[in-house]
Amino acid sequence: METVAIGSNASSYGIVTQEGNSTTVASTNNPGEFEITSQALILILVLVVSLAGNGLLCYLIFAIKQLQLPTNYFILSLALADFLFAAVCLPFRIAYILQKYLWTLGLSMCKFWIWLDLLFCSASIANLAAISVDRYLKIVSPLTYDARMTSSRAVLTLVALWGYSISLASLSLCPTSNAPGIVVENQRCFIDNKIFLTVVFVIGFFAPFAIMILMYCFVFKVAVDQAQQLFRQTESLNGIHRHRSRRKSSRIFPGTTFLELKATKTLMILLSVFCICWSPFFVLSLVSLHNPHAWDELPSWFTVFLKALFVHVLPNCNSAFNPIIYTTYNHQFKNAFKRLFKRYRGARSTRSASLNGSMSDQIGRAHV
Secondary structure, eight states: OOOOOOOOTTBBBSSSSEEETTTEEEEOOOHHHHHHHHHHHHHHHHHHHHHHHHHEEEEEHHOOGOOOOOOHHHHHHOOOOOOOOIOOOOOOOOHHHHHSOOOOHHHHHHHHHHHHHHHHHHHHHHHHHHHHHHHHHHHOOOHHHHSSSHHHHHHHHHHHHHHHHHHHHGGOOOOOOOOOEEETTEEEEEEEHHHHHHHHHHHIIIIHHHHHHHHHHHHHHHHHHHHHHHHHHHHEEEEEEEHHHHHHHHHHHHHHHHHHHHHHHHHHHHOOOOOHHHHHHHHHHHHHHOTTTTTTTHHHHHHHHHIIIIIIIHHEEEEEEEEHHHHHHHHHHHHHHHHHHHHHHHHHHHHHHHHHHHHHHHHHHHHO
């Protein structure tokens, strides 16, 4: 079975097998034209949507003063990581696919691509984890949150996150006595370091993912507790008879809980999309890394499907989904986008009316 090297976000991470001392990925001998064309078209669409969506998010935060809050600094950092990933890394990925998974740009560009890919993917995942922690702090201590999460502390946190991402990516450039690191063999660009890949999988994905799950579980618990407390306070203030309140509690409690959870709905959707995009990728990659022949019994068409969907498409799509979720479900950004769109339409209508007026004047003068 022929193998093809692969790395993060399908360039330094991958559905890997072992061939000799190389970390590679199962593939078909000759990828079909439909496989190549469809993946390239999808990634080009992801590239456009990610650049436009994340660029818009960055612009909104920079341009609208009401959005310049410490909690939105993390969203800005996430949008910046996704924007840079789309702008710098996706073109390499698209070219790699169009070349039928052959790397023709040399070892230096291979190292550059994998380093940038690891950097922006790690930063994106780390920012999602930071957003979940920030949301937890805001729900648990709403009265003291503003005093504790100042702009300077938010910036220091982001500096630490990006420093962590840079360090993790830079480790890929350090060969060891047992593994050469990033290599190009048989026109394949990949990381030949099983230990490093395992560490990256655990630190770069599973640890942040566990943090996100824990934070949102805590958020849900706090929201339920607050809903119960609010119900008891409402019951006490209104002087409702205890027996009567028991009959009504089943109707009041779900609505109250919904209101408490409404503020975290956007982040819950982000977590779900993140899980769908990344979890299969890392689980398959980790299994393949330590069990190279795990997929030998599967039909070849199915391994092609796994590789296309979970290696080349879904992980890359996550950077395009995030801005769509924010501009759709987050009321702050949704309202800001609507105002920006109305302002654009108003300015366009004004220019159109002015142009029509000037043309009418010119026609009138011509008739005279």
